[in-house]
Each structure stands twice: as structure tokens, then as C-alpha cells.
Amino acid sequence: MAAVPVIPRSTCRLFGAIKALGTMKNTVILVHGPKGCVYHITYILGMRGDHPPRIYSTCLDEQDVIFGAERKLAGAIEELDCTLSPDLIAVLSCCASDIIGEDVASAVSSASVSARTLAVDSGGFEGDHPGGYHDTLAAIASALAGSSGTVDPCRVNLLGVLRSGPDLSEMKRLLSSVGVRTGAVFTAGSGPGDFARAGDAALNLVLCETSGLGAAEVLRDRFGTPFRIVDLPVGRPATDRFLSSVLEALGRTYDPPPAIPAPPSLPGRLRIALFSGPARAVAFSEFLSGLHCPPRLVILDLMPPSPERIRQAAGPDSEILIMPASREIEDHLDRAGINLILGGLLERPFAVSRNIPSIDVMHASQVTFGYGGEENLVRRIREAASRMVLD
Template identity: 50%
Template sequence: MASTAPGAGGALDFIVYGNNHYPGWIMAGFAVRIPRTTCRLFGGIKATSTLKNTAILVHGPKGCVYHINYILGMRGDRPPEIFSTCLEEDDVIFGAEERLENAINELDAALSPDLIIVFSCCASSIIGEDVAGAVHASNARARVIGIDTGGFEGDHISGCAETLSRLATELSTPGLTKKPFAVNIIGMLRAGPDLQELKSILANAQIEVNAVLAADARVADLENLGRAALNLVVCEVTGKNAAEALEQRFGTPYIVPGLPIGPGPTREFLEEVTRELGVPWTPDPESSSNLPVQHSRSDWKIAVVSGPTRAVSMTRFLAGIGIEPAMVVIDIDSGNVDRIRALAGERCRILVSPEQNEIREALADCRIDILIGGMMELPLCTGTGIRHIDMMHGSQKTLGEAGTRNLLSILAEERDE
């Protein structure tokens, strides 16, 4: 565990992690250690990285693609082949729109994709490259969408949200017949076990998943977005804009039901969805009877670090098995702080959009034993005695009955160590 060292008057001067001493104060912001947000381009690529038969082209220097591809791989994703126009100094000085147009046509001829997505970046945005003009000038057979993801204009969250919204509005086909008991899943980006479990949960209530925006989707799936009777936003900060765009375009209502983590939340998830659709549904009283008996560790001090939608759902799951998180960190406040407080109790420390230093200090101050988060939090745990559980990057089952069993098994292993 980390130890703290007080200075004059008992103020925290530094935190000791192994052989490293970190300042206990937060700097004014001119020198930020490990920023917890990244650029719009990362968000755009993350939103589209699992689309089927899609080519992603970044109009910018080669470093942008190299680093994003590397980071996605480190986070446990399977990044697609992402292409770059590899801008050089002369391109920055004299412009490179012809280069971009040629790259679009080359990808179209070589790969025969259904969709080509062209992202700008800091460099191409600063020099005023006309990405939209190059998109329109290309003679590609594929659908081509140009999206402005200049890094100085926002962060990865806004880049992801804008990209999903553009996909929804530009690819969806108007005038299609609606399916009365079908839903779209909006804001799910990973086509892993949780997506399959969510589809299974809905199928048990005779609800069809019409399309997913955007995990594992094909262009044909996104063209049919307007057929759904209801949109389910599973990540509010990245999916709500797209849901609002679809509501305006097709009149399709949307809800933000929360993630079905745990038996009670899964039942309530289905109750809300079936009520909105007008689907008759009766809960199965035996659905959670075979779950393992829990021996909760109320003395555990657990931190949850996540986006707000998953943070609320994970906090609720933990509270349901007798563990009130000692600390919850969310990257943006979408009105969920009060909900987290009600679930976790008054003693829980809640941080909104903190810097890495602030999280490091709070982990030590709260004497955290286990951190449930993602790969960004792994360095915070290394060498501190805090055990790290990655629940955020798609490889773990967390939803429904299968997810409950998996979560309980992981926590039981931690308990027995």
C-alpha cells in the first residue's frame, strides 16, 4: 500500500509508492502528469474500429495512426488496419488535398470496402485542409464520410459522440417500416461477450436487436437504424447525441436504462424496456436462484473508475452484494453524482474528471484494496499493493446472469488471496 507523509501542520506533502515520491499537491495545470483524456481523433477511431468492411483513413502525419493503433492494442481491442496519408513538411506548407483524394480512391480500388471514413487530425485541421471537398471529389464506389476530429477542438469523448451521431444520420435510410418489438443498442463499441449477453437478455423477452451502433455493425445494419421502435443508450456520454439525432430523424424514442449488472438491475432493465415497447413480460423467479452464495467482504475498500453509466451500474452491483465502494471516479458528470452517492453512501469519495495525480492521492487517502477500472488505471496500482481488475475493455463478462457469475468468481478469487 501507499504511505503518506505529512508536512507542516499535517498537510499532505507527498505520497510514497515503492521507491517513488509523488507531490501531494496538484499543480496549476501548466504541467499535467499523464492527462486522462486524449484527442477527438482517438474517440473517432475507437467508435468505428469494429465496423465491418470499413476502411479508416487518417489525413495527417504517420505518428497519429501509429500511436492510436498501439494504444488500442494495449487496451485489449483488436484494432483494424488504419491507414494514413502520412503528411510531411511540404504537405503542411503547400496542402495535400490531392494526396487525400488519391488515397481514398486507392483504398476503394484495393479493398472494395462498403464504407471509407476519413478523419482529420490536429495537423490537417490547423492548415485548413478541405477534407469534405476531397471526399466529394473522389470517385470511390464505397460510401465515404469525412469527419473533423482535430485534437484542439475537443477530447476523445466528444470525438466518439460526434462520430456515432454522424454515422447515424448519414447512413440511416428514411422511410423504412418499423418493427414494433425491435431495439437499437446505441453507444456499445466492443463486440465482446457483453454484447452477446445483452442480446441474449433481450431475446429472452422476445425483443429483437435491430442494429448496434457501432460494435460489429455493417453498413447495411446502420442503414436500417430507422426500423427500431426504441433506442437503448448503453453509454450516455457517447451515445446520447446519436439517439437524439435518430429521434429527430425518425421519431424513435430513446431511454438510458443503465447496464444490467446483477440480478436486480437485469430484471429492472427488462421491465423498463418491455414497458416502453408495450411487450408483455413476466420475470422468471428462478432466473437468479442458482447464483453462487456470496460471502461479502464489507471491509474491502474498493474503487470504481469508469464512465458514468458503467460506474453507476457497477456501484449498484457492489452495493447489492454488501460492498459499498470507498471511491468512485467518473470522467464526466452527466447528472449521476447524486445516484452514485445514494448507492455508495456518504462516506464514498466521488471524483469527477480528475487528473491522474488526484486519483493517486485519493487511492492512498482512502486506503483502497481493489481498483475496478481499465488499463489507464493499471500504473496507479503497480507497486502499491492495490489489486487491479480490468472490467472496462470488453474481454470480461459483466452483464446479465453470465456477467454476475463472472464478477462474483473474480471477487471470490480476490477474497481468497
């Protein structure tokens, strides 16, 4: 079969594993592979504004590839433990170490260290970054989660949250406002000490099914904790539904705050393309539709668990593209007359080449959850609309 060249719009399993571990507290990440893997992922995370952690590499060279480097790996683990005194050392394989058959798990178990250790199979060619998210969170739930033996009826864990920042803070505030305590977050801002009581939660909230469902199933099987897949609270109606769903699962009733006027509709001539993963695609499509400005295009970077949910949220006049090639995206942007892009950094070239504005809603730099998030999003979209020249 002839090879078909493509411009990739997704990355490898190793990236997903590093992203899942990268915002954990007092955690060291060690990649058993060539230095280029770590350099380029760190560079990408820095460009995205993710404040990447210090990610270490064993820097495999030609001799290591020929003769093996498991002793080198064990020594590197011990050196990091001695010099940094972390709570957790996460050791990741990559394409090179997997191809030459390095037994990373064995090297990890042979190292003499004080820190907790976690071996993650993350060879890039074995899958894509969503698989890295999913498997890393499931591995953490399996290896690090514990319980005191007493369930707190007002405590929930958040699963599938990989970014610290304003949205995570707002979600914790929203839950606290209705008397619900946030336990462990898988994984942003958490550490082994937080996971040690993950089994004490009365409920696990899966905020991203792609990354968090596997961990939820592990915690259910280990501790009997039920889980609920919830939509992200983008906009006022979605925020009320989110809180109502959480309290219902905990056997309580939600008392919504007094109604306040809805924000005015967005300019009717906006033609928005939304680039997103499945969880945000549902939330933002419903938010935009509620402001009488549904997205004309929704471009998904991975296969959604439920494409129909996204179609319902976006409405009948929206076109859904699932994992399209770059040329297909270009054609649909032009055909739909898109004049505003909501997405991330990867979408900026599409906006620049068309001289249209783009808003980054993917990388947690500004709040998008809750009532305050709605005000922020409406303001930013209106500011973008005021700068554009509409047909």
C-alpha cells in the same frame, strides 16, 4: 497565465472517432495527418486488447503542411476503395490537417469511389475522446441511417456500444430471451447495411448517454423513433430492471424468471476503488452496493450527465472524484486504504505501486452483463480478495 503541467487521464477527439469506428464491419479508416497519430492510437488500442482495425494514414509531411494535400487525400481514398473494396471509408481529420485548413469533406466528396464515404471532423485539440464518440455516432446516424418505411414493433437499436465481445453478445441474448430483436448497434459489429434499416426500430436504447445520446436525438428527429436511456444490466436486479424497462417502452410486460438465491456478500474488509465512465459507474456501484460492499472511491474520467445518480448508486460512504489529477487520485487511494481496484489498463500502475490487485472491467474481455456476468464478477473479486493480505 502560467501553464500548469498535468499527467493527462483522457485523450483526444481523434481517438474517440477511431474507437467509435474501429469495430464496424468492412469499414476502412483513413486519417488525414502525420503517421504518428495513427501509430500511437493503434498501439494503445492493441495494448487495451481492442483488436484494432487496420487504420490508414496519408502521412502528411513538411511539404504537405506547407502546400496542402487535399489531392493526396482524394487519391488515397480512391486507392483504398480500389484495393480493399470496403463498404465504408471513414475519413478523419486531425490536429495537423485542421490547423492548415484542409477541406477534408470536399476531398472526400471529390473522390471517385464505389464505397460509401463519411467525413468526420476529429481535430484532437478541438475536444476530448468523449466528444469524438458522440459526434461520430451522431454523424453516422445522420449520414448512414435509413428506413424501409415499416416499423418493427419488436426491434430495438443499441446506441453507445463501442466494443464487441461477451457483454454485447449477452445483451443481445437477454433481449432475445424476451422476444426483442436487436437491430443496428451503434457501432460495434455493424456496417452500412445494418444502419440502412435503423429507422425500422420501434425503440432506441441509449446504453451510454455520453456517446449515444446525440445519435438517439438524430434518429428521433429523422424517423420519429423514441429513445430510452437505460442502465447497464450488471447484476441480477439490474438485469431484471433493464428487461422490464425495455418491454415497458415497447408496451409489453416483463415476466421475471423464478427467484434464485442471491450471491453471498463480498468480504467485508474489501476497500474498492472503481475507475469508470458514468454509465458503468452507476451500474457497478449499484452492483457492489447490493453485495454489501459499496466502492469507497469512484473515479470518473469525464463529467457525468447526472453526478447525483452516481452518488445514489454508490451510497453515502463513497467519495466521488470527477476528472481528478493523478496526484489527487494517489492521495485519495492511500487515504481510503484501497486494497482492490476495478478499472482498466490505465489504472494498473496505481495497483502495482501499492501491491494490490486490479480487475479490468472496462475492455470487454469477459462478460459482466446478466446473471452470468454477476457470477463472473463475484468469482473474480473473491479470487482477488483471496490473494491479498488484508489489514
